[in-house]
Amino acid sequence: MWISTRKAAQTTRGLVNFVKANPSEAATIPADIWIATERINGTLYRVKPVQAVVSPAGEAVARVVCEAEHAGAAWNLAPGYYNLLSEPVTGILSARNDDKEWITTQGADAEGNDALGLRIQNQFSAVGRYHIDAVYRSMLASVAGIRADHIFFEHEAPRVRAPPMPTSCWKWAPPRPASLTSSTTTWAARATMATAMTCS
Structure with a gap:
C-alpha cells in the first residue's frame, strides 16, 4: 500500500485505579470526572474515563480505562503522575495510574x-x-x-535446527497402470497416484 498521508496525532489511553472507601458497597465512577497531574512546567495533564463505570460490591479497586484530554505523546506519563480528582466521587477514596504498564494505547504527536x-x-x-x-x-x-x-531487527537469534531425516526412510511410487493412458487418465485418477513415503 502506497503512503499518501501522514499519521495523525493519537490520544493516550490507559488504566487508572480507583480505590473504594467501602469495598462491600457498589460505587459509580462518572464519565466526566478528571484525574489530573500536578503542574509540569506550567502544564496540567488530565485524563478521564471513556465511559461511566459501576464497580460492584466486593471489588476494592476499580480499574477504569481513561483517555487523555488531548492527543500527543506528552500525556504518556509514568505511573503515579495522574492522581488528583477534579471533584470528590461518592464511595471513592483516591484515583491513580499505579500500574507499571498502565498505558494501553500510546499517545503520539502528528507525524513530522x-x-x-x-x-x-x-x-x-x-x-x-x-x-x-x-x-x-x-x-x-x-x-x-x-x-x-x-525499528531494528535481531538476525542472530538462536534457531531450532530440524532433526535429520532417518537414513532408513525410502520413497515409493506405485507404477502407472497400463490401462490409464494420457488420453483416459482423469485428474482424480492422477491424484491417487501420489508418491508415498514410509519411515521405519
Whole structure:
C-alpha cells in the first residue's frame, strides 16, 4: 500500500485505579470526572474515563480505562503522575495510574516531515518484497508514534535446527497402470497416484 498521508496525532489511553472507601458497597465512577497531574512546567495533564463505570460490591479497586484530554505523546506519563480528582466521587477514596504498564494505547504527536520521509523511503525498499526487513518495518512504522528509524531487527537469534531425516526412510511410487493412458487418465485418477513415503 502506497503512503499518501501522514499519521495523525493519537490520544493516550490507559488504566487508572480507583480505590473504594467501602469495598462491600457498589460505587459509580462518572464519565466526566478528571484525574489530573500536578503542574509540569506550567502544564496540567488530565485524563478521564471513556465511559461511566459501576464497580460492584466486593471489588476494592476499580480499574477504569481513561483517555487523555488531548492527543500527543506528552500525556504518556509514568505511573503515579495522574492522581488528583477534579471533584470528590461518592464511595471513592483516591484515583491513580499505579500500574507499571498502565498505558494501553500510546499517545503520539502528528507525524513530522522527517518521520514521513523515512516511511516513504522505506516503502520503496518494500515494494518488491525483496527484503523481508523492509516489509516488516513498513508494517510497524504505520502505527502512530513509531518511527521507521527506531525499528531494528535481531538476525542472530538462536534457531531450532530440524532433526535429520532417518537414513532408513525410502520413497515409493506405485507404477502407472497400463490401462490409464494420457488420453483416459482423469485428474482424480492422477491424484491417487501420489508418491508415498514410509519411515521405519
